[in-house]
Amino acid sequence: MVHFTAEEKAAVVNLWARVNVELVGGEVLGRLLVVYPWTQRFFDNFGNLSSESAIMGNPKVKAHGKKVLTSFGNAVKHMDDLRDIFAELSELHCDKMHVDPENFRLLGNVILIVLATHFSKEFTPQVQAAWQKLTTAVANALAHKYH
């Protein structure tokens, strides 16, 4: 189980309080699909993903991005308990969605980059380190039930 120090928790919670989940969620998922186009393989039914603007403006991408980031918000509330929190979602991603856990790592890194664009100088190396630890832990928790 991953242990977060009080400082790390504070860095995460402090930033998260100011994140517009709907906006950032859409941006995160959009960027994943733009920067790593092979991730589009999971979203055949999302309609037009043919260009950067099509992807970033796609309503299904925005909606799904919001869903994903809302779930991430749950992780922020339960940083000491990630494996339990994500057990069911882990099984779902393995058995129903067949998502390679490498994609969780890619998404985690995109989250960090989007946070960097939004929070700029405030996204110091220390803050990034706390968030890096969280996204890695979430990715591992989501991969935990794979078989």
Place this chain on the structure above:
Amino acid sequence: MAGSFKLEGRWRTQKEPTMVLSAADKSNIKAAWDKIGSHGGEYGAEALERTFMCFPTTKTYFPHFDLSHGSAQVKAHGKKVADALTLAVGHLDDLPNALSALSDLHAYKLRVDPVNFKLLSHCLLVTLASHHPAEFTPAVHASLDKFLSSVSTVLTSKYR
């Protein structure tokens, strides 16, 4: 031609990285580098600091460095990294040749495990994103990610 293949109408040798930087990618990369201007060394050092802080295993390659914040050694090394990337930006059509000496250095002397290039590349992107959020659009993000990936591939191309 043995060892060659055609991709997008051009003959290429197998030594070339197989990821292709499009005209748009090259344009995005050059524009981003222009924007960085004289801050290259500063950003290089910041990216290194982020890498050491977020991925402590990377510190194993610098036991001889003072890695504290503001370290002169990290500053100097950040400038080295930035200068190498600037060189790469000036030779986007010919990275293997332009980076050949650095490629030899990493293969035969430094032998940094390939996984670490991804870690530094990610922290370079975070650094750029935090300093130039308006310019760091999804398309520019994609081009820079491809660029750093191409450079990393060249630097590890002679490992075995």
